[in-house]
Amino acid sequence: MTIRWYPGHMGKALEQIGDLIKRVDVVIEVLDARLPFSSSNHKLEELRRTKPWIKVLNKHDLADSAVTKAWVREFEKQAGIRALPISARQHSETKQLIKLCQLLAPKRGKPGFPVRVMVVGIPNVGKSTLINTLAGRSMAKVGDKPAITTTTQLIDLKNGVVLNDTPGVLWPDMDDQPGAYRLATSGAIGANALDYTTVGLFAAEYVMQRYPGLLKNRYKLADMPDNATEFIESVGRCLGCLKSGGEIDLNRAAEAFLRELRAGKLGRVSLEEPVRDGADNEMLTASGSPL
Ligand code: G4P
Secondary structure, eight states: OOOOOOOTHHHHHHHHHHHHGGGOSEEEEEEETTSTTTTSOHHHHTTOTTSOEEEEEEOTTTSOHHHHHHHHHHHTTSTTEEEEEOOTTOHHHHHHHHHHHHHHOTTOOBTTBOEEEEEEEOTTSSHHHHHHHHHTSOOSOOOSSSOOOOSOEEEEOSSSEEEEEOOOOOOSOOOOHHHHHHHHHHTOSOGGGOOHHHHHHHHHHHHHHHOHHHHHHHHTOSSOOSSHHHHHHHHHHHHTOBOTTSOBOHHHHHHHHHHHHHTTTTOOOOSOEEEEEOSSSOEEEEEOOOO
């Protein structure tokens, strides 16, 4: 099944971001720490040029910390990029981000000349949560349904920093289907655009290879099942996802598995690791797809 999801407001939002970027000092690109490559929008990357750019690896509380450290090292090899793992729900961690913005715009942050920061990212990576934590109050709608912010808004943090909140934007062509499946696994793709069984099987295959101990522990498995379908059946048995005749409901089991994985119920899981292609023409990509 091919995953494509590009709600109508996103093209317009991308144009607005392109205009706004000229008038800000620093860009905060919020990524999902579990899939920092696939949750980075290459359309935003094209707008970067020399603008100071912070890649926030949010939800690091859900990701494998060794893998997150590897991503930070890789991102910071690129000129003009700083990378910071945080949990947007933790005020103490988001404070570091403000300090970094001030550091990257030393000529601003004076009365009448705030540091102008734009917050960008794909849906569901935690932009609204971050803005609410930084503002100390509810300014942006947080939700488990992706793409609920559809307009830009300006928020004065009253500490010499002004934030531009922007809607989550994806890209129209989802040519990197393994990446699209990782996005779907994380919850960044609208439920109407995916099939839980296919995405659940995709996610199961990866987690079975990379984190078998976490699965055995969570679903009380003596041995790892031979394949992803058998694994999802075990999840269905364990969580009671049954049809009326007692047969396992594979779709419900896959959905339940994804819900648990997304919420961190299995433990800390990263869905991709950094790899560099070629020595001369290096490009950061991601490994970790069984597709
Ligand atoms: P968005 O604006 O980029 O679309 O994302 P939003 O802030 O709405 O966050 C999407 C979901 O991710 C929310 O979950 C939010 O609580 C969760 N989230 C954001 N930051 C973090 C983080 O650092 N760690 C973890 N573990 N979760 C984070 P939700 O299902 O709507 O949950 P709830 O907060 O409503 O219970």
